[in-house]
Amino acid sequence: MMDRTFVMVKPDGVQRGIIGEVVSRFEAKGLKLIAARFEVLSEKRVNEQYTEHLEKPFFPSLKKYIMGGPCFLMVWEGRNVVSIVRTVIGATNPQEAAPGTIRGDFGIDIGRNVIHASDSPDSAEREIAIHFKSHELFSYTRIDEPVIYEY
Ligand code: UDP
Ligand code: MG
Numbered sequence: 001m002m003d004r005t006f007v008m009v010k011p012d013g014v015q016r017g018i019i020g021e022v023v024s025r026f027e028a029k030g031l032k033l034i035a036a037r038f039e040v041l042s043e044k045r046v047n048e049q050y051t052e053h054l055e056k057p058f059f060p061s062l063k064k065y066i067m068g069g070p071c072f073l074m075v076w077e078g079r080n081v082v083s084i085v086r087t088v089i090g091a092t093n094p095q096e097a098a099p100g101t102i103r104g105d106f107g108i109d110i111g112r113n114v115i116h117a118s119d120s121p122d123s124a125e126r127e128i129a130i131h132f133k134s135h136e137l138f139s140y141t142r143i144d145e146p147v148i149y150e151y
Contacts, residue, residue, distance in 0.1 A: 004034070004075055004137075005082045005118045006127035007089075011069030013114035018106055019072050022115060025088060025102065026076055030148040035075040035137045041066060048130045049116075061111060073131050079149060082124050085117045 007026070009019050023033065041049070046066050053059050076085060090101025094113050097104035107113045118124035128137075142148070 002032075002077045002079060003081045003121065003124075004077050004128060005085050005124040006116075006131065007074045007076055007085055007118075008116040009072040009074075010066060010112075010114055010116060011071060012065075012112045013106070014070055014072055016106065016114070018102075018114065021106075022072075022102060023074075026085070029078075029084065029088065030142075030144070031076045031078040031081055031084070032140075032142050033074060034077045034139070035073075035132050037073045037131070037136070038070055039073065040070050043067065045130055049127060058111070065111060075128055075132060075137055082118055082121050086119060089115050089117050 007022075009022050013019065013022065027033070043063070046063050047054065050059065050062060050066075053062065056062075078084065088102060090097030090103035092103075092113060093110040094103040094107025095110075097107065097113075099105065102115050103113050118127050
């Protein structure tokens, strides 16, 4: 089975109208969208999603930010997708993110960095399970797969 990762356009990204731009960048890269949902996250799922940050000083403002509007949640599939997506979104702080990355192109403040993506295969598996049931993950073939991958 191909690798999978969890990606989420945060409320500022939704409000700035860049869902389409984000999806386009991953599609153009050759990755496959296998699940998507639009919703305001519950406090319970924000706490689960950011469990490693619960005690951090920035957590209250992070929670308020993430729950401040609808998010666009996705699961993407592809070979080495976790590290590819982290590269495409750029550094956590948009001021340090390289131009051409999503955060580098669209953000300024670390607390408004427009997008989330899992940082390791283990966290990807954990985060996908927080937000999606297995029947919400779809399996299909992209017709360009034979020319995207070296078999
Ligand atoms: N964050 C913040 N201030 C900080 C560090 C992080 O507001 O000093 C927020 C930011 O939205 C970031 C999220 O907390 O995306 C999770 O932090 P992490 O270090 O896991 O960064 P990421 O994995 O999102 O790049
Ligand atoms: Mg993280």
